[in-house]
Amino acid sequence: MNFSNETLKELYRLMVSVRHVDQAAVSWQRQGLLPAYAPELGQEAAQVGSGYVVDTSRDFVFPTYREMGVARAMGVDMVEYMSTHKATWHGGMYNPVETRLAPIQAVVGGSVLHAVGWAHGARLNGPDDDGTYPVAMTYFGDGASSQGDVHEAMNFAAVMAAPVVFFVQNNGWAISVPTERQVAGGSVAARAAGYGMESVQVDGDDVVAVAEATSRAFEHARAGKGPMVVEAMTYRRGPHSTSDDPGRYRTLDQERDDAGEDPVTRLRKRLEADGVADEPFFTRAVEDAKAEAEQIRAGIEALGSRPGSEMFEYVFQESTPALHEQARQWREESEHV
């Protein structure tokens, strides 16, 4: 697959944006604006490269808690996305139906099966007018790959020939446990063969390689050939979350050795070497990203809290008498009305 220069530049702009917003989110947490955040430093290529391939007019994506870069590449409103880290509303306040991004999933492996069901539904509905199927893509990590749900999902998907792409970010760590203590055999992609499924393991820090591999997986699924596994080999350069202390399980030397070259720098070098972009472009990308991060920050600050009464909404389609009663009591006690 050949990406145009414009596409390469767009991928770079996205990666720089994600890098800046991600680092900004960490500082927002330090400053007390966000209670917690799960940084994705080092995974920009894996996330942007895969998220970029999604056709938001027809596909659907099931993220984990670390897919800010995917959400950004899909054009999800970043303030609504961050609202989950702001502890405003679990799962984020963006509309999954409109954005095509399922709510943020904090249960490791929790929504992998959902993607299979969604994709099976796509098959039941029949192909779109162009004869191909919409695709569900589900993200999960090396740690999540140990969950039984992931096995069930892969087996169901293969049995049903569901158009689903299992996108694994193998970032070397599940909090403090390294991949070698997690993934027997060393590769999640290798397991696909056992399900009679195609798979590809890709350099997850090469955004072009990721985008190409993901596109091929999408083509495969769209054509009705069933599911595919894409395993992006990458590295979690930062802490697991803003409450983590990686010093307890890895040294800085280890980090430097294992991390490899920074994915953003790698793309920049490639664009420079191929004469695709020049200094003013790179400078501009950083300026835009900084401005964007500022805008998001302002948006988060303006979010405010949801009214407490909303806690009682959406439990059921229509509230129950018992819930009404609890809401009434809460109002009485909290607002003295």
Next chain:
Amino acid sequence: MSSMTLSRAINSGLRRALEDDPKVLLMGEDIGTLGGVFRVTDGLQKDFGAHRVMDTPLAEAGIIGTAVGLAYRGYRPVCEIQFDGFIYPGFDQIITQVAKLHYRTGGAVKMPLTIRVPFGGGIGAVEHHSESPEAYFAHTAGLRVVSCSNPQDAHTMIRQAVACDDPVMFFEPKRRYWTKGEVDEEITGQTPSIDSAAIVAAGDDVTLVTYGPLVATARDAAIAASDEGVSVEVIDLRSLSPIDFATVEASVRKTGRLVVTHEASQFGGIGAEIAASITRRCFYYLEAAPERVTGFDVPYPAAELEDHHLPDLDRMLDAVDRVMDRHNSLSGREG
């Protein structure tokens, strides 16, 4: 009207649901060619096709989890769990995902799943095939939990459950699958509503509240009590979450006495919830402390012992005697 068994009534309800809405899908283990181990889905795959009545791989989380994904794109999956004791591999998906997604998405995503569970004991089954796990689900916000006790309700309620936009846990009293009754299949809409309780025997002295498999036993107990001059009102809850407290409250205000009975263990069960709520609502009307007649707080025992474990007519009558402050009609002991 036609006469049919409770399992047939669910079958005909599922058939109507499949006919009424092309988005309704049945999924589960052995529900297709075999028609389910209890034959509840008998003939449906033949008539509606394997794409609408689907034999899934054998994995409960897989069944529920893929049903969630189908619901995301507008399907109404009806999942069969083969036996009560095998719902736990799917428990996480139900509690963590199904129950919360409508809430988490601020109402943007509906989860109109129906999860059918044959439950309860009394059929001499092997281990894990006689359990009553309903309280786990009733404890969880966002799930509706219902149980039917007779063929007409089985038919009406399964159709209402499938049509309901909330996730519904549908507990089928497996030992009553073969109970026969008249069923009107031309029901329309929501009457009686799926979350309303029903007074199945009127009485003035004691309110006996139950659901599912024990409704028939409770009715027998009411007849036996009336022979001794005690008038028992039997309430079939039908819905365990939410609970129709208004109906129970009105009855207890009249009788002043409450007995709750279920097969499930006592501790933290539906009976505890009803006793606490009704005591608060009816405190000044109560003539006696509410009584519970339940399965014991033990793992479900082997079939040779299950008759000791399951509430039966005698244990219900004992409790009636206690709240009436009467000598025990069998032992002659003081109440």
